[in-house]
Amino acid sequence: MATTKIWPVKDSLARVVDYAQNPDKTVYSDLRKVLHYAANEEKTVEGEERAMFVTGVNCNRDTAFQEMQAVKERFGKTGGNVAYHAYQSFKPGEVTPELCHRLGLELAKRMWGDEYQVLVATHFNTGTYHNHFVINSVGLWDGRKFNCGKQAYYQFRQLSDDLCREYQLSIIKNPKGKTPRSIYFAEKRGEPTKYNLMREALDAAIKVSVDGNDLRKALREQGYELDTNPTHKYATLRRIGSKKAVRLYRLGEGYDLLALRERIEENRQRYAYDLGYQRYKPIPIQRHHPKHLQLNGSFSTVKKIGGFRGLYLHYCYVNANLKL
DSSP states (O other): OEEEEEEEEOSOTBHHHHHHHOTTOOOOSSHHHHHHHHHOOOOOSTTSOEEEEEEEESSOGGGHHHHHHHHHHHHTOOSSOOEEEEEEEEOTTSOOHHHHHHHHHHHHHHHHTTTSOEEEEEEEETTEEEEEEEEESBOTTTOOBOOOSHHHHHHHHHHHHHHHHHTTOOOOOOGGGOSOHHHHHHHHTTOOOHHHHHHHHHHHHHHTOSSHHHHHHHHHHTTEEEEOOTTSSSOEEEETTOSOOEEGGGGOTTOSHHHHHHHHHHHHHHHHHHSOOGGGSOOOOOOOOOOOOOOOSOTTTSOOOOHHHHHHHHHHHHHHHHHO
16 A cells, blocks of 8 residues: 655755655755755664665666756756655555565656656655655656646556555555545554544534534534535535635545434434433423403492493403303
8 A cells, every 4th residue: 555645846956856865854955955865875863764775767876966957957947846756655564675666666667757867765764665756857858847737646646556456565445535645544544634633523513412503513612613504515614713624525424414414313313302302392382271250249239330431341241251
């Protein structure tokens, strides 16, 4: 199982070359130094990275920077993205240093062929073997700049997966592409990620919620903002203060909007049954019965009441007899 990534280097080629040659992670400012990091075989303090194998593809490992820089100057393309830095990291205990480096070299050849210069360095870091790739951004023969878009990223990942299958290594299963590979890999190692922290927050909030308002309040107390606006295409969860939200369905089964509603409904029914939760029981209609009053005395002896007052009392008497 291998994870992959590619990103551009804008400041200098020497920095990434040194990075691949020198595991001490010294901060550099140009391309020469990144190549140095990738290829330096000197052992550093325990726990830090060590370069195990270093090989140049379409260039010599010892003069990688000079050769890459010469190509840039020949085509007059020394600015912009000076290089690309990539890695391929394997599951702990699944590959040997030799196999890791062999897979890295094969991946570089399949991805860039004889068109670009690549330095491949195999590092070991706390039990995890991984390859660093430093790719010259300028083509070796035609000076064409390497286009590192989404297509290149997915091609790099697919080629790495193909190699893992050929060597009978495990493949990251990522159904429907809902979870980024880096997060998937980190969660498999038991590391905290924003995704599993969000799941924990949702689980805790649902336990004390019987409707959407309860859920939003409980999440807000944990530092999250839930957006279920029906005018939006997706329901999202966002850390308060962050501009980037995560779509609920990316958190996996049991965390999309429909699943959350079902879990809340289960809560509501359980509370109504176990605790007599009156908020969700129908309120019985209360019928009010009129009181009957008895008048002491006799109408024959009472002083006659006339006018509007008498007429009013007469109709009150008639109305009362009709109801009875």
